[in-house]
Amino acid sequence: MTDKDLIKAIKNNDQQAFKQLVENNQQLVVNICNGFLHNIADAEDIAQEVFIEIFLSVNKFREDAKLSTWLYRIAVNKSLNHIRNNKKHKILNSIDNISGSDKKTENDLPDVNASQPEKIIEDKEQSEILNYSINTLAKNQKIAFTLNKYDDLSYKQISEIMGVSLSSVESLMHRAKKNLQKKLFHFYQKK
Amino acid sequence: MQKMKCKSIHKKLIFFIDGELSSNKNQKIEEHLSTCQECSKLYQELKSSLNVIEKEKNPKTNPYLYTRIKQRLDDINESSSKPIFAIQQIKLFQPALVSFIIGLGIFIGISIGNFYPLENNNIAESQSEQYYINDLQQEHVEYFLLNNE
Incomplete structure (x- = not known):
């Protein structure tokens, strides 16, 4: 079944077609959400919301449009809304984690039985620094950078999803990389 | 350099x-x-x-993602098919209901009061009969002392 057939069938309330659409695209949607949220549990929650929205608003979907572009747009918007709603909480957590002043929960603690505990701590810190730096980029730079780096999308695909020109995406990517590099250097100097 | x-x-x-x-x-x-x-x-x-x-990149996805989505969709359908006077909707009318009950109470109170006008007058009369008259001001203390002598 092609994407168009699936959409047609879902419009006729075909549950099996909806199941197939979810199974075909769940990896893609979870990956997009995880690229923005950097948390697999949150990414799966948001992915569920994305598919629910697809199901509930399928009648508004134009048949000539691309399903993947629609999925990407909803996933990006829902992920950004989630970040905005939890902004205060997330920023405080990230700053605490980076400065090492937080009280870590059991789940956050690295596995002490692992053969290289220092390496795990170092990896976790590195991941937090990178995520924090990406999250503090300007909104459009963050979207373009995340879609390109986490989802391997071409600049053309990104321009379709964001509804901007190809040259705008190139410019956004250039500025995103420059700013990200600056932010990361700033952290390295603090070490 | x-x-x-x-x-x-x-x-x-x-x-x-x-x-x-x-x-x-x-x-x-x-x-x-x-x-x-x-x-x-x-x-x-x-x-x-x-x-x-x-x-x-590419984290492993939950194999039960569709089951969870289906469950949430069923919940949405269930909540949208509930009768109009479901508990949650009744909650919206609670302030209006409370105001109505208070208003009704006041109205009933006034109505009961109007049913017994005579009894109310009698009470007023009985109170006036027992009213204490202070006549000390009319009778000077000096006069009272002189009489005692």
Whole structure:
């Protein structure tokens, strides 16, 4: 079944077609959400919301449009809304984690039985620094950078999803990389 | 001069890692990194940070994702098919209901009061009969003392 057939069938309330659409695209949607949220549990929650929205608003979907572009747009918007709603909480957590002043929960603690505990701590810190730096980029730079780096999308695909020109995406990517590099250097100097 | 060169290299490192520079620029940076320890360290750190993205990519998805979505959709359908006077909707009318009950109470109170006008008058009369008259002001204390003598 092609994407168009699936959409047609879902419009006729075909549950099996909806199941197939979810199974075909769940990896893609979870990956997009995880690229923005950097948390697999949150990414799966948001992915569920994305598919629910697809199901509930399928009648508004134009048949000539691309399903993947629609999925990407909803996933990006829902992920950004989630970040905005939890902004205060997330920023405080990230700053605490980076400065090492937080009280870590059991789940956050690295596995002490692992053969290289220092390496795990170092990896976790590195991941937090990178995520924090990406999250503090300007909104459009963050979207373009995340879609390109986490989802391997071409600049053309990104321009379709964001509804901007190809040259705008190139410019956004250039500025995103420059700013990200600056932010990361700033952290390295603090070490 | 070396410091100037390092600064200019730092600005290009992320583009060097992403392979976006011309072969000429790439070669110059490679040469510099092989001789400058500080820049080489920075390059390694940046490369290592950006590698985190590769590690985070394509996480394993939950095999029960569809089941969860189906459950949530069923919940949505169930809540939208509830009768109009469901408990949640009744809650919206609670303030109006409370105001109505208070108003009704006041109205009933006034109505009961109007049913017994005579009893109310009798009470007023009985109160006036027992009213204490203070006549001390009419009778001077000196006069009272003189009479006692």
